[in-house]
Amino acid sequence: MTEHAPEHVEEHLSEFSTDGHVQFRENRGLWQLTPDGRIVHAEHLAADLEGLDLTSALSSTYATFIDLNTRFKELCGAWQLRDGEPNDHSDPAYDRDVVEQLSEMHSEAKPVVGEMGEAIERLGPYSRRLDIVLGRVQQGETKMFTGVMCGSYHDAWMELHEDLILTQGIDRSAEGSF
Template sequence: MTRTLLDNVNYDVLNTIALKKMAAEKAIADASGVSLGQVATALDDLESQGLVVTIGTQSLPTDDAVPALVATAATRYANLRIDPAVLEMATKFEQVNGQFLKAISSWQQVDVAGRKITNDHSDSEYDSKVLDRLDKLVSRLVQLIAVLSHQDGRFDRYAVRFIRATDLVLAGDLAYVSSPTIESVHNIWFEFHEDLLRTLGQERGE
């Protein structure tokens, strides 16, 4: 079946919805960098194509959303997928990603007498060391994102989101480390990883 390729705005909006699973217009605009007016127009267009459904204020992807994104990404990012700098960046990301997953695990659990138990965050010295690791990893990722941003400016938005979340963490709002319900560092990292894989036409390895 021949798929209609999405224009850049529709792709960015639909991609954001697919990454978040469901999102309101403001969240879509904030994550994608697309203006609220453009988001509203794109949602109408995407709904007419059967790629999203809106329930109340939330838009959700249909089963046809990801195939449309995959087909569009293959064309939109054909040159990027063979760019040596981008491929090198992707390799470096996988290394940083492994370190990030270990740091998040250390944040969520602690080792007590050889057993992993939930971190109650009563040990501020331990937490401080983990947060320092996470901050360094995010800083490294922001540097890697710049390679993608050189090819497509939409990736700049990830750097903005990461910096905002880490600033909130460093200011004492620890929910922004890994809470699943807000724009936490972990949520943004997960979305970026999924986005990177789709951009490069790759499958998740772990």
């Protein structure tokens, strides 16, 4: 999910592909940066952050995000498994409880994600994306909680997390935030 029109995104991906910065992975149905694309991305990221004090912009909100991330991972586990078995979503009361916990976590995350978006404009759309997909989860679209590559809450959350890691130059394995 993006804030841009699909034709706009396709146009840019086509240009990036022509320039050798991305490639389409047919078997997975996704675009991926090439090694040259990673270099160009790093250059664009540096330009985007030029003059910004990342410590004051993100350090306190990122620490809170990491705490929320731990809770989110636990909620994902509760959504996917019940009593150690795959959750088949046949118990509406159980699912409602987990969705309510997600809604509570989302309420705590909203000001944090919003503050990040105010500090770095590029991060702004994540708040709206998370709001939209939470609504879909609350309406009963079970795959929109933890579904992969479908615009789920998990997808949007993990994209934000990856964006924050890249923005701050954090080593994911050293941080331990998988």
